[in-house]
Amino acid sequence: MIRDALALAAILFGLGLVGVLVRRNILFVLMSVEVMLSGAALAFIAAGARWGQPDGQVVFLFILAMAAAEVSVGLALLLALYHQYNTLDTNVASRMKG
Amino acid sequence: MLIAFYIAGGVAVAATILMLLQLNAVHALLCLVVSLLALAIVFYTLGAPFAAVLEGIVYAGAIMVLFIFVMMLLNLGRAAVRTEKLWQPRGAWIGPVILALVLDGEFVYLLDRGAPAGHAPPPIGPIPVGISLFTTYLTGVELVSMLLLGAIVAAYRLGWRRRERAAPEAELECVEEVWGVPQ
Numbered sequence: 449m450i451r452d453a454l455a456l457a458a459i460l461f462g463l464g465l466v467g468v469l470v471r472r473n474i475l476f477v478l479m480s481v482e483v484m485l486s487g488a489a490l491a492f493i494a495a496g497a498r499w500g501q502p503d504g505q506v507v508f509l510f511i512l513a514m515a516a517a518e519v520s521v522g523l524a525l526l527l528a529l530y531h532q533y534n535t536l537d538t539n540v541a542s543r544m545k546g
Numbered sequence: 547m548l549i550a551f552y553i554a555g556g557v558a559v560a561a562t563i564l565m566l567l568q569l570n571a572v573h574a575l576l577c578l579v580v581s582l583l584a585l586a587i588v589f590y591t592l593g594a595p596f597a598a599v600l601e602g603i604v605y606a607g608a609i610m611v612l613f614i615f616v617m618m619l620l621n622l623g624r625a626a627v628r629t630e631k632l633w634q635p636r637g638a639w640i641g642p643v644i645l646a647l648v649l650d651g652e653f654v655y656l657l658d659r660g661a662p663a664g665h666a667p668p669p670i671g672p673i674p675v676g677i678s679l680f681t682t683y684l685t686g687v688e689l690v691s692m693l694l695l696g697a698i699v700a701a702y703r704l705g706w707r708r709r710e711r712a713a714p715e716a717e718l719e720c721v722e723e724v725w726g727v728p729q
Contacts, residue, residue, distance in 0.1 A: 449548060449667070450592075452555070453588070456555045456558070456559070456588065460558065460585075463559070463562045463563065466566065471566070475571050476571070478613075479575070482578065482582075482605075483565075486581075486585050486601075486605065489601075493592055493597055494592055496594065497670070500667065500670070502670050504594070505596060505670060506678050506686075508594070508600075509597075509600065509679065510686055510690055512605065513694060514690070516604065517694055517696070517697030518697075519612055519613070520612065521701055523612060523613070523701075524702075524704035527616060527704070531707060
C-alpha cells in the first residue's frame with residue numbers, strides 16, 4: 449500500500465509536470481503546479497505512515513503553507529500580466545524588459 | 547480500506563487528467579477540486595486524518611476560492627459572460643459529478659465501517675502532529691510565518707495598480723460596462 453501510494457505520488461507529480469510543460473495558459477500552469485505540490489505532499493504522508501511518525505504530516509503542513517503563499521503570489525502575477533498584456537498567454541511574457 | 551485507497555487514487559489520477567484536457571478554466575478548476583478531495587481520502591486511508599481534513603479545508607477550499615476570485619476578476623464584462631455561455635455545453639459537469647459521486651459513496655462506506663483496519667497503517671492523529679510541530683519543527687513554523695508575510699506583501703505590491711495611468715474615459719467605460727449606461 450505504501451508502495452502504491454508512492455507510485456500515485458509519482459503519477460500525480462508527472463501529470464502536473466506535463467501540465468506545466470504543455471499548457472500555455474498561465475492559469476492552467478498554476479493549477480498544474482498545485483497538482484505537483486500535492487503529489488509531493490502525498491509522498492511525505494506515505495513516508496510518515498510507513499514509519500509511524502508524525503513528521504510526514506508536519507512537512508505536509510509546511511507544503512500546504514508554501515502552496516498558499518505560492519498561489520497568492522502567482523495569481524497576483526497573473527493579474528499583473530493580464531492587466532499589462534490583456535492575455536493569459538505565458539509566451540507573451542517570455543522577454544524581460546528590465 | 548485498501549479498496550478505498552485504490553478507488554480514491556484512481557479518481558485523483560482521472561480527475562487530474564481531465565483537468566489537463568479541459569479548455570475552459572472553470573471546468574478545469576472543478577476537476578482539480580475533485581482531484582484534491584480524492585487526495586484527501588487517500589490521506590485518510592494512509593492514516594493521516596489531520597492532513598486529510600486540512601487538504602479538504604485549505605487546498606480544496608481556500609486555495610481554490612482564491613482561483614475562483616481571480617477568475618471572477620478576469621471574466622469581468624458582458625462579452626466574457628457571452629463567451630462563457632457559448633462555452634458551457636450541457637454535459638460539461640457530468641464527468642466531475644460522477645467522480646465526486648464515487649468519492650461520496652466511498653466516504654459513506656468509510657463512515658459505515660468505522661475505524662481503519664487491515665493492511666492500512668495505524669492512524670496518526672492531530673495530537674502527535676501538533677506536539678511535533680511546536681517542539682521539533684518550531685523553527686520551521688517561524689520560517690513559514692515569515693514566508694506567508696512575504697507572500698502577503700508581494701501579492702499586495704503586485705496587485706496594486708497605478709491609478710494615474712488609466713485614462714478617465716477607460717475607467718468610465720469600465721464603470722459603464724459593469725453598472726450599465728446611466729439613462
